Amino acid sequence: MHKKCVVIFGPTAVGKSDLAYQIAQYCKTEIISADSRQCFRELNIGVAKPDNAMLKNIPHHFVNSHSIHDTMNVKVFFDYCKHTLATIFKTTDTAIIVGGTGFYIDAILNGIQDLPIIPLSIKQNIQHNVNASGKQWLQKQVEEKDPVFFAHADKENTHRLQRALEFFDATQQSITLFKEKKTRLPEYDFILFNVNKERQMLYQQIDQRVEIMMKSGLLEEAENLLQYQQIENLQTIGYKELFAFFNAECSLTTAIEKVKQHSRNYAKRQITWFNRYTNAHYITPNSSIEQLKHLFDMNAKS
RNA sequence: GGUGCGGUAGCUCAGUUGGUAGAGCAAGGGACUGAAAAUCCCUGUGUCGGCGGUUCAAUUCCGUCCCGCACCA
Numbered sequence: 001m002h003k004k005c006v007v008i009f010g011p012t013a014v015g016k017s018d019l020a021y022q023i024a025q026y027c028k029t030e031i032i033s034a035d036s037r038q039c040f041r042e043l044n045i046g047v048a049k050p051d052n053a054m055l056k057n058i059p060h061h062f063v064n065s066h067s068i069h070d071t072m073n074v075k076v077f078f079d080y081c082k083h084t085l086a087t088i089f090k091t092t093d094t095a096i097i098v099g100g101t102g103f104y105i106d107a108i109l110n111g112i113q114d115l116p117i118i119p120l121s122i123k124q125n126i127q128h129n130v131n132a133s134g135k136q137w138l139q140k141q142v143e144e145k146d147p148v149f150f151a152h153a154d155k156e157n158t159h160r161l162q163r164a165l166e167f168f169d170a171t172q173q174s175i176t177l178f179k180e181k182k183t184r185l186p187e188y189d190f191i192l193f194n195v196n197k198e199r200q201m202l203y204q205q206i207d208q209r210v211e212i213m214m215k216s217g218l219l220e221e222a223e224n225l226l227q228y229q230q231i232e233n234l235q236t237i238g239y240k241e242l243f244a245f246f247n248a249e250c251s252l253t254t255a256i257e258k259v260k261q262h263s264r265n266y267a268k269r270q271i272t273w274f275n276r277y278t279n280a281h282y283i284t285p286n287s288s289i290e291q292l293k294h295l296f297d298m299n300a301k302s
Numbered sequence: 303g304g305u306g307c308g309g310u311a312g313c314u315c316a317g318u319u320g321g322u323a324g325a326g327c328a329a330g331g332g333a334c335u336g337a338a339a340a341u342c343c344c345u346g347u348g349u350c351g352g353c354g355g356u357u358c359a360a361u362u363c364c365g366u367c368c369c370g371c372a373c374c375a
Contacts (some may be wrong), residue, residue, distance in 0.1 A: 012339075037339060047339085073336035103338045113335050154333085157342040163335095179335070237339045261328075266339055272332065 002189040003089045006296065008098040009034070009105050009274050010195030011267035013206045015285030017050045019195060020098035021058060022289045023296065027094045030059040032084055034077070034099025034108065037236055039066045042225060045218045046238030048209065068225075068233040075115075078107045082185055102273030109192075109277070111184035118170045126166055130158065141165050146174045191299040192280035193292075196271060206263045213238065214256060222246070237262045 006027070008020050024031050033039065037047045041064040049055070049063060061084045066072060081097070081104075088095045097108060130138050135158055142161050143150045149164045167175040196202075222242035228234055229243040238259050245255035274280070281295055 035339090036337090071336090074338075075336045078336090101338065103334075103336090103340095106335085110335095115336070118336085154342055157334090159337065159341045160334085163337085175335085182335090232337045232340080235337070235340060240339090262339080265328095268330085269332095269334095270339090273334075273338095 001093075002187055003085075004094045004189045004191060004299075005085070005108070006094065006096045006191045006193070007034075007105065007108065008096065008193045008195060009100060009102070009270075009277075009280075010193075011202060011270040011274075012100050012263055013048070013209045013267070014195050014197060014202060016098050016100065016195050017048075017054070019193070019283075019285060019287075019292065020096050021050065021054050023292055024058045024096045026289065026293055027092075027096065027296070029092050029094045029096060030061065030088050031096045031098060032081055032088075033060055033062045034081070034097055034101055034104040035062070036072065036077070036101040036104060037233075038063050039072065039077075040064075040068045040233060041066070042068045043221075043236065043239070045213050045216050045221050046236065048213075068228060068231060070233075072233055074103050074107050074112055077101075077104050078112050078183075081108060085185070085188070100270050102270060105274075108185060109190060111182040113178050114181045114183045115167070115175075115178055116171055118166045122169050123166050126162060126169065130162060138162060138165065142168075145169075146176075148174050149176050152176075189299075191296060192277055193295075194274050194277060194280035194282050195285055196274075196282065197284050197286075202267060203264050206267060207260045210238070210256065210260045210263060218242070219252075237266055 006023060008016050008023070010016050020031050035047075037043055038049050039062045040047070050060060054060070055063065062077065062080055065080070066076075070076075085095055097105075099105060126138075129141075135156075138158060138161050139150075139155055142153065142165050145168045146164055153164065154160060164175050167173075197205075218238060219242060222239050223246060225234060225239060226243060226246055229240070234240070234243075241255045241258040241262065244250050244258075245252050250258070283291070283295075
């Protein structure tokens with residue numbers, strides 16, 4: 001009998017957190033967030049964390065667990081998740097995972113590549129060169145050093161090219177050689193819920209939530225983080241647009257419209273990603289907790 | 303009322319020395335192997351403000367009208 005992971009995913013603002021909370025209460029267990037931004041304790045309003053009452057009643061892991069100054073990536077998340085699941089399963093048979101970061105969800109379901117760590121100095125060195133010499137330099141470097149990767153690479157995608165170059169400089173090997181080597185979670189039973197709703201309604205809800213965030217003090221929260229606006233972990237919807245306002249690049253009204261727009265764009269990308277999990281149960285946030293319980297019990301038995 | 307500048311894709315605009323048009327953003331679809339709320343790819347027919355005129359042909363030139371904006375009265 002395997003331990004069970006209920007994995008709830010879907011676009012931003014669809015209502016995942018509430019569903020996770022309810023099912024966690026039903027199963028008397030804890031929640032792990034698969035969200036690349038809610039883990040930062042410096043980010044609150046703009047990142048739509050569960051409210052304090054929820055956080056108090058049910059332990060939420062990977063929420064407020066890190067600082068924006070920590071390095072954060074799928075590997076950090078994966079290790080954290082693996083360890084936390086092991087701990088939860090010491091006392092119960094079920095855990096809830098909820099989040100909108102597709103890449104992190106995929107790490108849980110399909111594992112991650114087992115790769116060496118790239119020294120920070122190499123990353124910084126390449127970043128410096130890219131800033132100075134541009135994309136052409138990057139493309140040329142990758143083409144010369146890792147032609148195998150380059151042949152199939154998206155040549156315009158600087159992040160991917162940069163990663164491949166970092167990897168090569170650190171190991172003298174092509175990252176493509178590590179494609180099949182995967183580290184996986186132990187054998188758990190996954191019960192997948194893909195939460196979605198009608199597109200127009202979703203977008204409406206996103207817009208409304210941005211308004212609420214502004215009323216709750218998002219502007220002030222962003223202003224306090226202004227000095228850190230360059231760091232990677234703050235390339236975050238809801239903050240970067242307000243930074244632009246503080247930098248006098250646009251009006252506040254424009255900035256808020258951009259937050260809404262980028263949130264909608266993001267939701268669309270999430271939906272595209274999650275469509276790959278065809279074995280998931282498609283549910284709407286209106287699905288009653290009774291339905292969820294039923295689906296859970298059905299899967300728990302089998 | 304006069305003068306000037308505008309009126310082109312949902313928005314901001316480019317352009318056509320006359321042969322019915324194209325970028326960015328939006329929107330839609332897709333990808334995604336340690337930045338992933340990131341990054342990237344694909345998709346552009348719209349009475350080129352209305353009506354007349356010149357022309358083989360007008361969104362482009364001319365006239366006129368309508369609508370913005372600015373300045374002058």
